[in-house]
Amino acid sequence: MSVIVELQVPSADFELGRILAVNGLSTVELESLVPTGESTVPLFWIHDATRDSFVDTVKHHPAANDAVAVDVFADRTLFTLDWDANHDHVFAGISRHDGYLLSATGTADTWDFELRFPSNEELSAFTAHCEAAQTSIEVSRVYNPTDPDIGPWYGLTDPQREAIQMAVERGYYDIPRGCTTQELADELGISDQAVTERLRRAIVTLVSHTLALAEST
Structure with missing residues (x-):
């Protein structure tokens, strides 16, 4: 494993x-x-x-x-x-x-x-x-990463988890969107580009620790 x-x-x-x-x-x-x-x-x-x-x-x-x-x-x-x-x-x-x-x-x-x-x-x-x-x-x-004792974050760093959790809660992934990356950036105190990159990294990390891992095993 x-x-x-x-x-x-x-x-x-x-x-x-x-x-x-x-x-x-x-x-x-x-x-x-x-x-x-x-x-x-x-x-x-x-x-x-x-x-x-x-x-x-x-x-x-x-x-x-x-x-x-x-x-x-x-x-x-x-x-x-x-x-x-x-x-x-x-x-x-x-x-x-x-x-x-x-x-x-x-x-x-x-x-x-x-x-x-x-x-x-x-x-x-x-x-x-x-x-x-x-x-x-x-x-x-x-x-x-498949062990339930490790916790629910699947490799996410604290900033990545905070950003993607906030994006979901604020409706960023809803249709229509409930907020923009600039609004997320203002709340997190970082740049719009940094929010976009942090969300992208969070999604890649989640897939790598869940879907990609399941396929490889």
Whole structure:
């Protein structure tokens, strides 16, 4: 039976964390890993960072060829990265042990990962792989999403749960809509774009922890 693990890795301990180095309060949010031939291209959001200086930093890293902006907003930018994930101990371990990346968010110091593995044995093999590569990991939670003892949130973070619960209660998903994302944003104290992204992430997380998990098992 599959398990989900939440863990932290120091940014300096794995290649992608070193490539996507950010400063201050900037954050990196991995959107997906897209296979292209023999390599894997990450799609990721950079929040609250200077685009030009970030791209220059990435281009100067010997393991990365380029970072290209795909979508640009006032407070965030979606990039693709020309980089081979097989050279990264963390991502190579995820692939080798049939793991699935649910989410990954990085800061200047630490990355938070949420991963799903087909069994506890594969998870243990992944952690042993990281230790052998001298990559520090700190596991904060391991659970089976079908176990009723884990609670009802199915992997949702507190902000995601708050946003999607409020959206349902205010009638955002009703026809006609009972509220707008701007009204939700005003109540939550964040931007309209941030509400849209938070709701999208909440829906992806719910599907990944329920429907997608049921199909895989």
